[in-house]
Amino acid sequence: MGHHCCSKQKVKRGLWSPEEDEKLVKYITTHGHGCWSSIPKLAGLQRCGKSCRLRWINYLRPDLKRGSFTEEEERIIIDVHRILGNRWAQIAKHLPGRTDNEVKNFWNSCIKKKLVAQGLDPKTHNLMPTSKPNSYNNNLSNNTSSQFPSSTTPFTISSPGKNNFDPTKSSPLLDINPALLTLPPQNILINEPSMPISNYPYQENGVLMSFKDQNPNSTFDFTNAASCSSSSLDHANVPSSSPFNQTNGFIDESVMWAPNGMDTMELSQPSEGVAPTLHAVGQEQQTQPQNYVNGRVADFNVATNEKGMEIDGNCAGNAFDFEYMESALMPCGMLYGGGNSIEQLQWDC
DNA sequence: AAAATGCACAACCGCATGGGT
DNA sequence: CACCCATGCGGTTGTGCATTT
16 A cells, blocks of 8 residues: 555655665755655656655755764753653754654653653653652642642743853753643743742733733733734734744744844834734844753843833843743643644633 | 564654645 | 645654574
8 A cells, every 4th residue: 555645656665775865865966855746756766755755854864963862962852842742843843953753763762761760751751650759749649729729820931040040051941830730721920930929910810921020010911912902912913024923823933042142032012002023132043943952941031111012021041942932831731732823822711 | 593572763654734726 | 615735744663683582
């Protein structure tokens, strides 16, 4: 049984021979891949286009990094997997030169076993029930609903304070309280850990997510700032240059990574009724996550004027990955909801 | 030394998605 | 709007090598 795309033709299956590799590489390096389905014929291969594409992407591409995974790569995989789950293609994007297949195989053959050996559930990254619980889990096991009242944020995206931030040390990207993810949807808070949680007005109706600085009066409310008349981000009003523009999805991927030396991201709302935009301020943008080294959300301070019309967010010296954030901010135990819009965070409340 | 087993990795399969008609 | 097609993705299987029995 052949692929749907090649059921009408005789195709070879199984491992690729060096001759086949050579033909494919020669053709693609000369002509580019263009339409995969036409490549087998043009390159003189008895393969289907799908197989050619896979062979090129997973094995023949010149920018592939061969060899075993480094400890750093392994840590990144674990961190990202904790947030995204089995979204191998997304995980692989954070590892230049690695493919989704490679990451997936490495996970299944190596990391998964390591986590299990540590008593961790590779799916949830939580301690498995049979494992000896630590104090944190002991607390959770008492009575989750009473332990965390309705006003408690399900999780926080936190960072060390600016003064003690050490980019050479690794730490979890997100501290997610897994038990809280099973609670009813609550307001989501991104906060500085030094800020007493009680100081945040996260109980306010309609406030879905807030970037706050040390001033309790300065809150950026995504649900309200986007459009004065709407409770959601109004994509129609977003300038095409904005990463919030629907053409680009919620966040333009180009701003997900703060380039080396570029440490400022700016949120601004140019005029009333117009959705805020997110800018990377500083050097030329780059797409490779070169600054991912520590896989953490850096300080993200937000300042607003009295009317909350202009907001500046400063990412202190490290990458601020909105894809992570977006992926993490899924309601009710869904680390990833499959969507790509913050609008999905609007719960029926 | 040969068979059995385990493992890593390559490749396949089916499905989802998006664009074009 | 329905259909077709190409592409991308994640789960699964197949293959070959290494290790163990």
